[in-house]
Amino acid sequence: MTTTPEAPMPAEYIAQQPLEGERMNYDAILLASFGGPEGQDHVIPFLRNVTAGRGIPDERLEEVATHYRANGGVSPINAQNLELKAALEAELAKRQIEIPMYWGNRNWDPYFNDTFREMHEVGHRKVLVLVTSAYAGYSSNDQYLEDFERSLKETGLEGELKLVKIRQFFYDKAFTSPNEEFLAAGIKDVQSQLQDKGKTEGKIKVLFVTHSIPTSVAEAQGPQRIKDLFGTDVYTAQHKAVADYLMSAVSEADGIDYQVVFQSRSGDPRTPWLEPDINDQIEEDAAGGYAGVVVVPFGFISDHMEVIWDLDTEAKETAEELGLAFHRAPTTGVHPEFISGLVDVMGEYITGVNAEPLANGEQTVPGDWSDLTREGGWGTPL
Numbered sequence: 491m492t493t494t495p496e497a498p499m500p501a502e503y504i505a506q507q508p509l510e511g512e513r514m515n516y517d518a519i520l521l522a523s524f525g526g527p528e529g530q531d532h533v534i535p536f537l538r539n540v541t542a543g544r545g546i547p548d549e550r551l552e553e554v555a556t557h558y559r560a561n562g563g564v565s566p567i568n569a570q571n572l573e574l575k576a577a578l579e580a581e582l583a584k585r586q587i588e589i590p591m592y593w594g595n596r597n598w599d600p601y602f603n604d605t606f607r608e609m610h611e612v613g614h615r616k617v618l619v620l621v622t623s624a625y626a627g628y629s630s631n632d633q634y635l636e637d638f639e640r641s642l643k644e645t646g647l648e649g650e651l652k653l654v655k656i657r658q659f660f661y662d663k664a665f666t667s668p669n670e671e672f673l674a675a676g677i678k679d680v681q682s683q684l685q686d687k688g689k690t691e692g693k694i695k696v697l698f699v700t701h702s703i704p705t706s707v708a709e710a711q712g713p714q715r716i717k718d719l720f721g722t723d724v725y726t727a728q729h730k731a732v733a734d735y736l737m738s739a740v741s742e743a744d745g746i747d748y749q750v751v752f753q754s755r756s757g758d759p760r761t762p763w764l765e766p767d768i769n770d771q772i773e774e775d776a777a778g779g780y781a782g783v784v785v786v787p788f789g790f791i792s793d794h795m796e797v798i799w800d801l802d803t804e805a806k807e808t809a810e811e812l813g814l815a816f817h818r819a820p821t822t823g824v825h826p827e828f829i830s831g832l833v834d835v836m837g838e839y840i841t842g843v844n845a846e847p848l849a850n851g852e853q854t855v856p857g858d859w860s861d862l863t864r865e866g867g868w869g870t871p872l
């Protein structure tokens with residue numbers, strides 16, 4: 491066997507070292523996420539944090555608490571974020587980008603207030619923020635910006651810490667490339683499950699699943715341009731565009747039916763949320779003669795509680811009761827292409843000498859996605 495010498499690092503991957511005395515435009519990176527409970531006694535306080543002032547009925551909270559209780563009161567999300575942070579740090583180091591990374595959450599320890607104070611105390615002033623949400627929407631973008639503003643006020647660090655939030659990345663290769671791989675593997679798995687059952691003629695449906703949101707929230711999001719183009723709200727449109735792209739990019743998906751569906755609806759049952767719910771759709775598909783479903787949770791970037799409960803427990807049970815073959819695809823997690831693609835996106839904001847960006851994300855999902863959220867929502871790069 492011959493050994494290949496290590497490939498030289500592409501030039502664009504190497505941070506240009508700042509000139510003597512000159513600093514990079516950011517001195518810290520913040521990984522900003524949702525947070526989750528670490529034990530049984532955290533579950534209720536965590537859920538109260540999440541739903542503060544948003545009119546989620548107590549019965550819904552008690553029901554959601556049982557999902558966490560069944561897992562020892564621990565959400566997997568914190569460990570997953572620490573793993574993501576370590577993988578990103580390793581990739582930054584590989585590219586000689588020497589900017590330290592911090593972690594903070596909306597709903598649990600370490601809270602943004604604490605992380606902001608810590609970053610400020612050690613002397614950081616210019617912070618690039620990566621939020622763990624791929625799509626643009628109120629919960630995944632605007633609410634984080636509101637949280638950051640509130641934390642800066644509460645800590646008295648307004649004007650002291652300058653934060654710039656990185657854009658959404660659902661349309662980047664970083665996100666679509668691992669999902670292409672997962673989609674192909676999922677289809678092959680369901681096909682072979684059907685083969686084992688002697689159902690080689692059985693039709694397969696791919697269900698791309700994301701988090702439901704209230705229809706009123708979905709409809710309030712602009713721009714009109716995208717609504718006109720897709721004939722639906724902007725939240726759904728983003729997901730449809732990714733689903734269309736993934737199906738076209740994966741040869742195993744040729745001729746296979748697919749649909750965007752929703753999970754984890756919450757709130758008052760009388761308030762309309764985006765539909766169809768994944769369980770309802772699986773029932774309809776069983777009635778419609780499908781023999782198997784491939785469930786791709788492309789609304790999320792890690793296998794957190796909503797994925798393992800709503801899909802691996804509930805949706806799986808629905809499919810099994812109806813005799814359908816079932817495959818739940820993984821989320822991007824710390825897939826090497828996700829990590830390196832995310833650092834490319836970060837590199838659009840980080841400049842070395844000559845104010846040149848260190849890297850650029852590669853857009854795969856066609857379309858102009860540059861104006862999806864509230865004005866100035868991404869932050870003006872420093």
Ligand SMILES: CC1=C(CCC(=O)O)c2cc3nc(cc4[nH]c(cc5[nH]c(cc1n2)c(C)c5CCC(=O)O)c(CCC(=O)O)c4C)C(CCC(=O)O)=C3C
Pocket residue numbers: 524525526527537540541544546550551554565566567622623627629630701702703704754755756757789790791794795796
């Ligand atoms: C769009 C969206 C994402 C995807 C974008 C993104 O990834 O950011 C997301 C992610 C997540 N949602 C999560 C957990 C929860 N979400 C809740 C409630 C809600 N989510 C909403 C929307 C979203 N949520 C909404 C409109 C509500 C209603 C209340 C409100 O307006 O806030 C509730 C309260 C109980 C309930 O009602 O279900 C919980 C516990 C976890 C952590 C899981 C873990 O612990 O591992 C994650 C990553």
Ligand SMILES: [Fe+2]
Pocket residue numbers: 701
């Ligand atoms: Fe949620």
